[in-house]
Amino acid sequence: MTKKTGMNNQNLKYQNRGLLLRLLCTHDGVSRIQLAQRTGLTKMTVSNIIAGLMEQDYVVERAPERNAGVGRNPIILDISPGAPKVLGVQLGREGVTAVLFDLKLRILKKEEEPFAQENTDSILQKLFRAVDRIRIQESNILGCGVSVVGPLDVGSGVVLNPPNFFGVSNLPLRRLLSNHMGLPVELNNDMNCAALGEKLFGAGREFHNFLYVGLSTGIGSGIIENDGLYQNSSGFAGELGHTSIDCNGPECGCGNRGCLEEYVGMPVIEARLREATGQAGDFASFCAQTEDPHVDVVLSDVIEKITRALVNAVNLLNPQAILVGHNGTHLPARYLEQMERELNRRKFSQDYLKIRVKKSRFGMDSSLYGSGCLALRQLFEYGRIEGYEEEGTSPFPPS
Structure with a gap:
């Protein structure tokens, strides 16, 4: 209990x-x-x-x-225009982006540091440079939220061992960044951040319960339950990409077989599209060519495989909606309609409640906007503001 x-x-x-x-x-x-x-x-x-x-x-x-x-x-x-701001950071495999948001989640300043051949120390140095350039221009900052590739131990603020992330392992990122800036820092994975951003400011505002599904290098999800971000103490909930849709399928890097990610990760989808069409291009460009029957066959199959995994998630969680984000926002409407139709046909509870499938508001930037929401969430849930408390405490509760 x-x-x-x-x-x-x-x-x-x-x-x-x-x-x-x-x-x-x-x-x-x-x-x-x-x-x-x-x-x-x-x-x-x-x-x-x-x-x-x-x-x-x-x-x-x-x-x-x-x-x-x-x-x-x-x-x-x-x-007020004079109200404090929050800092959002997106830390991914391609680089770091630091953004200054106002309290209404409008971008005021942005700094970027691309990655090349990095190690843990160089990643930290680029992260510190990006946030320092923001802080030179604005000192009235309440706190910082960080969206980072997982897996993470959210409770302790540690980046564990993300695959293909320059050998980063057991990095106490929250503590290091908080000490560097002298600000409270919140840390979460990219899909949870995306779900939070969509809940507070995006396409999820109208729903109390929904599943955010992001098509990226792999496929991930974030869960909103009863208007809040759902996660356990370690933050591992919502790993949709590592649910199996075929026990005899290809072996995944996680050790399981037939993981969804093996079929609908972006490198896999793009390779299939190039092979089917004989054309070069990325996912977004192929999504603009869906009148090509070769493209349609591949994308329809991708939607079918995602739907297969989502039926299980829907039967477990009973969400009101599925928000499709990241690269998924490039999909033409008819593929989302296909997903919505099949989800409602296959779900266990055939009641009057229809699950809706919608595109996210923030698209490829959902995790970035969500990083700002991590900091804002502390303000919204705890309401603590620097200089406003009689005891003069930090704006956020201790981590």
């Missing part, structure tokens, strides 16, 4: 503040009355919290909306 802890009045205040900040950051202009209606908080509680946020320059008032009816026009609240 999970040990539960009580919540004192101070923590409740932080939680309520985080709830209001989430609504203000993820919606375009709301009034105090709307905040009270959406959260169930009293108007007095909302007014008191907003007053504190305005004093700290997190929130500003905008001109009242014109009200067609009787009564006073409500004053609209929005995030």
